Amino acid sequence: MNTGKGLFIIVVGCGRLGSYLADKFSGAGAGVVVVDREERAFESLSTEFGGFKVEGDATEFAVLKQARIAKADVVIGATHDDNVNMMIAQIARKVFLVPTVIARVQEPRRINLCQALAIDSICPTAIAGDLVLKTLEQASEKGQDGGHR
Amino acid sequence: MNTLIVGGGKLVYFLCRTFLSKGYRVTIVNRNRGECVWLARRLKATVVYGEGSDPHVLEEAQADGVDAVLAVTPNDEDNLMVCQLASLQFGVPHTLALVNDPDNEEVFRKLGVTAAFSTTGLLSSLIEQKAAFEDITSLISVAGGKVNVTEIVLREGAPVIGLALADLGLPPDSLIASILRDERPIIPRGVTTLRAQDRLIVVTLPENHGRVLKMLTGDVT
Numbered sequence: 001m002n003t004g005k006g007l008f009i010i011v012v013g014c015g016r017l018g019s020y021l022a023d024k025f026s027g028a029g030a031g032v033v034v035v036d037r038e039e040r041a042f043e044s045l046s047t048e049f050g051g052f053k054v055e056g057d058a059t060e061f062a063v064l065k066q067a068r069i070a071k072a073d074v075v076i077g078a079t080h081d082d083n084v085n086m087m088i089a090q091i092a093r094k095v096f097l098v099p100t101v102i103a104r105v106q107e108p109r110r111i112n113l114c115q116a117l118a119i120d121s122i123c124p125t126a127i128a129g130d131l132v133l134k135t136l137e138q139a140s141e142k143g144q145d146g147g148h149r
Numbered sequence: 150m151n152t153l154i155v156g157g158g159k160l161v162y163f164l165c166r167t168f169l170s171k172g173y174r175v176t177i178v179n180r181n182r183g184e185c186v187w188l189a190r191r192l193k194a195t196v197v198y199g200e201g202s203d204p205h206v207l208e209e210a211q212a213d214g215v216d217a218v219l220a221v222t223p224n225d226e227d228n229l230m231v232c233q234l235a236s237l238q239f240g241v242p243h244t245l246a247l248v249n250d251p252d253n254e255e256v257f258r259k260l261g262v263t264a265a266f267s268t269t270g271l272l273s274s275l276i277e278q279k280a281a282f283e284d285i286t287s288l289i290s291v292a293g294g295k296v297n298v299t300e301i302v303l304r305e306g307a308p309v310i311g312l313a314l315a316d317l318g319l320p321p322d323s324l325i326a327s328i329l330r331d332e333r334p335i336i337p338r339g340v341t342t343l344r345a346q347d348r349l350i351v352v353t354l355p356e357n358h359g360r361v362l363k364m365l366t367g368d369v370t
Contacts (some may be wrong), residue, residue, distance in 0.1 A: 059225050061252035083202055083226040090229075090260050109204050113230070116237040 004030035011035070012058045012071045012088050013079030017104060019044035019123075021076060026051045033067045058088050067084075069096050077103040082110055089119040150174070153212055154199030155231045155243075156221035157184050164219070165192050176210050202230035204238060217243040225253050232262045297358050298326075301365055303347045308367040315339035323361045324352040 002023040011022045022034045023046045032051030035058045036042065042053045056063035058079070069075065075092035077085030082105045089103035100126035105114060107120045108129075114121035150173040155159055157179045165188070168175050175194040178201040184200050199206030202218065212218065218235040220228035223247050232244035246257050248267045252324035254307045257265035282283040303310060309317055314325060314337055328335040335341065343349075353361045 053308075059368060060250050061256060062250075083224070083227065083230045087229050091256055092369040095256055095259055107203070110202075113204070113234055113238060 002028040004028050004032075004074065006030065007073040008068075008071055009033075009074040009076070010067050010069060010092075011076050011078055012067075012085070013077065013104075014041040014044055014053075015078065015080055016044070018076075018078035021078065022051060023049055033072075035063065035067050059084055061091075064088070064091060064096075069098065070095070072098045074098070074100040074102075076101075079104075080106075082107050086110070086114065086119065086121075087119070089121075090117060093119060150217070151215045152176070153178065153207075153210055153215045153218045153235070154221065155179075155218070155228075155269060156223075156247075157181055160221055162188065162192070164221070165194050169193055173329065175207055176215070178206060178210050202227050202234060204234060206232060207231075211297065212241060215239075215241055217245065219245045219247075222248040223249070225257075229257055229260065229262065232257070233260065236261060236263075246276065270315060294355065296332040297353050297355065299351045299358075299362070301349045301351055301362065302342060303345055303349065303365070305345045306367070307345070309343050309365055310345050311342060313340050313342050315342075318363070319364065320357045322354050323357050326350045326352050 005028050008031040009025050010033045011018050012035045014034045016092050018036070022032050026032045026049050033054055034045065035054045035056060036050060037055065037057045039055045045129070054063065054067045056066065057066060065123040065135065069092060072092065075088065075098045077087065077088045079085055085103040085105060089101045093101045101119060102119045103114065103119055105111065106125055108123050108126045109139065111121060111123055111126065152173050153176045154164060155178045161177060161179070161242070162357055165175050165177060169192065175192070176197060177188055177194050178197045178199060179188065180198070180200050182198055185196045185198040187307070191288045195210070197206060199209065201222065202209065214233055218232060218241050220231035222228055228246040228248065235241040236244050237261040244351045246265045248254055248257060248265050251267040251270040254265045254267055254270055290296065291298065319325070327335055327350040328337050328341065329350070330344065349365065351361060351363050351365070
């Protein structure tokens with residue numbers, strides 16, 4: 001996979017999703033900056049990670065500038081806090097005019113607000129929930145013997 | 150006036166008390182159950198327990214009927230979301246947010262919050278005003294900062310002492326509206342002569358504000 005090759009990508013939040021994406025982008029040849037307010041979070045990155053790490057709270061404007069947000073092609077909000085992700089996504093999109101911005105939002109009730117604010121969001125809860133429903137639906141279609149495997 | 154305050158602590162308690170004394174209706178949203186009980190016992194306000202950036206909680210707090218929302222939690226991101234949710238999904242006309250990072254004042258306004266203010270910004274501008282020129286007090290700024298009204302004390306040695314107003318050569322769009330001399334107000338005319346210890350009430354525009362102050366006090370700012 002070479003998603004992100006040649007792009008400058010900022011990943012905010014170095015948890016499971018953030019570190020996963022940062023490693024993938026870095027491996028694909030993107031310029032990557034990861035931001036997290038806990039230095040320990042960077043331990044989740046692989047040893048091959050070749051990007052930059054910025055330790056700081058991304059709701060602080062100066063920290064986003066330090067991550068060189070004005071030059072970013074892509075900004076991804078992947079902290080554990082929906083509101084932080086949505087705030088950063090908006091700052092990236094509306095203040096710094098970053099072309100591609102995605103906020104991870106855990107709470108499905110916030111999807112409407114993301115749409116109203118014109119920010120792209122991904123809701124893992126809704127995705128997983130829909131998958132479960134779809135799987136159950138397929139299982140029940142397969143017959144009445146109970147198992148589908 | 151019907152207001153909704155999201156946040157906690159002494160700030161919310163006193164804010165709410167002030168609003169109630171002005172006859173406003175107040176609803177408080179707070180995410181700490183114990184604090185909700187404490188607030189509800191002491192204030193004649195509706196207290197709703199929950200996360201203010203959750204649409205269901207704002208609905209329960211009847212945000213669709215309020216005139217203004219104040220978001221004063223300690224977290225900038227929560228305050229932003231409360232304000233945006235209130236204005237976009239509940240049609241609240243005025244939203245005010247407290248921000249920690251003074252840089253976020255401008256950012257929040259760009260993102261549609263009616264007014265964002267930081268304690269840091271307020272305090273530091275107060276201190277700057279006092280420290281930079283003790284003799285100059287910014288009284289009010291009218292029309293969203295388009296007109297400034299400033300009070301200036303003329304010290305001995307100020308370059309304009311002894312001159313008549315007509316001879317000052319003040320730039321257009323500026324005015325010495327009043328002079329307080331020995332505690333007595335004077336509405337000056339072109340022939341009025343300035344004296345040391347006069348307190349001038351000066352009306353300026355932001356474009357000529359600095360120049361006018363410098364002409365009157367002689368200070369370089």
